[in-house]
Amino acid sequence: MTVTLVVAIAEDGVIGREGGLPWRLSTDMKRFKALTTGHPIVMGRKTWESFPKPGPLPGRTNIVVTRDRSWQAEGAQVAHSLEAALEIAAAAPGGEDICVIGGGEVYGQAIGRADRLAVTHVEARVDGDTRFPAIDPAVWHAVAEERVPAGERDEYPTRFVLYERSKGPAAAKS
Numbered sequence: 001m002t003v004t005l006v007v008a009i010a011e012d013g014v015i016g017r018e019g020g021l022p023w024r025l026s027t028d029m030k031r032f033k034a035l036t037t038g039h040p041i042v043m044g045r046k047t048w049e050s051f052p053k054p055g056p057l058p059g060r061t062n063i064v065v066t067r068d069r070s071w072q073a074e075g076a077q078v079a080h081s082l083e084a085a086l087e088i089a090a091a092a093p094g095g096e097d098i099c100v101i102g103g104g105e106v107y108g109q110a111i112g113r114a115d116r117l118a119v120t121h122v123e124a125r126v127d128g129d130t131r132f133p134a135i136d137p138a139v140w141h142a143v144a145e146e147r148v149p150a151g152e153r154d155e156y157p158t159r160f161v162l163y164e165r166s167k168g169p170a171a172a173k174s
């Protein structure tokens with residue numbers, strides 16, 4: 001079972017603003033869909049609530065972590081810890097590769113046990129209030145990279161990089 005964090009990050013690690021995404025990147029939305037469809041997706045309750053269209057993302061088991069024991073939503077499987085979320089995900093269709101899709105609080109907890117980071121580097125400086133943790137070069141190395149010029153429905157150019165966890169004690173999972 002592998003755990004992949006799927007994220008779009010602007011300069012300074014910015015990933016979100018006021019509960020939403022601080023950009024419009026249609027090409028990246030398509031990439032996100034292609035990467036995650038058929039796999040369980042694990043997210044924080046705030047990310048679930050940030051979806052422009054309420055409800056689960058189709059074709060994926062949607063697992064939402066919350067500390068609120070009474071929280072529920074149609075189409076969401078609820079977990080009360082990251083560990084519990086990953087257990088549900090591992091048993092779901094496509095659970096051999098689990099995608100963690102944010103947001104900042106959940107990425108911060110999940111990066112220590114992730115195997116891969118599927119990162120869209122947004123080539124822009126944008127204001128934001130939510131950040132991704134630093135990608136430590138002693139832990140992560142790029143195995144694939146693709147430059148994506150801004151298309152008609154993209155605000156910024158991007159650079160997609162797939163990182164894998166390096167071997168050796170410095171890169172061991174925490």
Ligand SMILES: NC(=O)c1ccc[n+]([C@@H]2O[C@H](COP(=O)([O-])OP(=O)(O)OC[C@H]3O[C@@H](n4cnc5c(N)ncnc54)[C@H](OP(=O)(O)O)[C@@H]3O)[C@@H](O)[C@H]2O)c1
Pocket residue numbers: 006007008009014015016017018019020021043044045046047048050065066067068071079080081082101102103104105106107109130
């Ligand atoms: N750029 C990207 O790729 C990307 C991706 C996803 C999200 N985002 C952005 O990130 C922002 C949201 O991120 P965020 O950091 O504010 O929130 P978040 O990580 O989406 O959700 C945080 C919530 O998750 C629950 N939670 C977190 N850790 C938990 C644990 N160990 N056990 C149980 N529940 C736990 C808590 O829910 P309760 O409060 O209900 O207890 C917490 O308030 C938005 O702006 C969104 O647009 C960006």
